[in-house]
Amino acid sequence: MYDGTACTAGLHQAIAVYPKELRHEDFSARDDQGSLWRLLRMIAAVPDFPEMDALLGSFSYKNWYLSPSGALRYSSDATVLIKGKDKRVKRGDKVYGFDIRQTFTPDEGSVPRSGPKWKESRRWALLFHAVFSNPKSYKAQTLYGQEHFHRYCKRKKLRVSGVVKTVGEWLYGGNSDDPSVSTEGLDLALSTFWSHSVNAPAKAWSTLKRSLARHDINSAPDAFAKDLLRRLGRSTYGRWNFSDRNGRWARTRLSAMRSGYWSADLFKPGGVMPRNL
Incomplete structure (x- = not known):
């Protein structure tokens, strides 16, 4: 409280x-x-x-x-x-x-x-x-958390460069079920973004909008994921910066690794969420 x-x-x-x-x-x-x-x-x-x-x-x-x-x-x-x-x-x-x-x-x-x-x-x-x-x-906490995450990460409308779309439309063209656009790296990036948004909503959403402003749908599948994660990890807000060994980046990354939900390669130096940025 x-x-x-x-x-x-x-x-x-x-x-x-x-x-x-x-x-x-x-x-x-x-x-x-x-x-x-x-x-x-x-x-x-x-x-x-x-x-x-x-x-x-x-x-x-x-x-x-x-x-x-x-x-x-x-x-x-x-x-x-x-x-x-x-x-x-x-x-x-x-x-x-x-x-x-x-x-x-x-x-x-x-x-x-x-x-x-x-x-x-x-x-x-x-x-x-x-x-x-x-x-x-x-179980109820988990189901509600998933629904809440889905609602905001896929359906929330954002104005970027004068254009209003849902996050799902910006990133998936409205079809998040298409495996060619919904990658494991993007899933990890949005999950990390959501963790940060719980800590500081305005800061997290402004960071997402900056990444969306640079997003090119013709770029490599994980290009956006890498850009968003680097913006979050290099932020000087609170304890978000990757250099803080007990900060939000380090703790979120460790939890994601331990969960087993994502491939280990995503956390290696060449992955979307390495230890150092």
């Missing part, structure tokens, strides 16, 4: 609320909630899961419920305090992001080091931890 998101959980770090939506409160909950609630909806379908039942019970105590569509909503009509103002809500209304963050991480994302608010925040953290650390939730 950090960075003003109220709660971050799951394999791809799904967030409870969008901090940017709360930065300038418009007293509309329409765009406040992140992807955590859709992930929890999938996990809630797992049978015989007392830890999930305990979390849902705590939501109920707060006058919240998890809707079938994967949103956190108010259980009954009520008055809630949002940024010092009393706001009337009806049953079925989406829960305000401010209400969520103030519940999980008071005050407004900055949890005190001690006292009642710290204890309450700790209680919620343990409830979420009990769900997401339980192997019963792993």
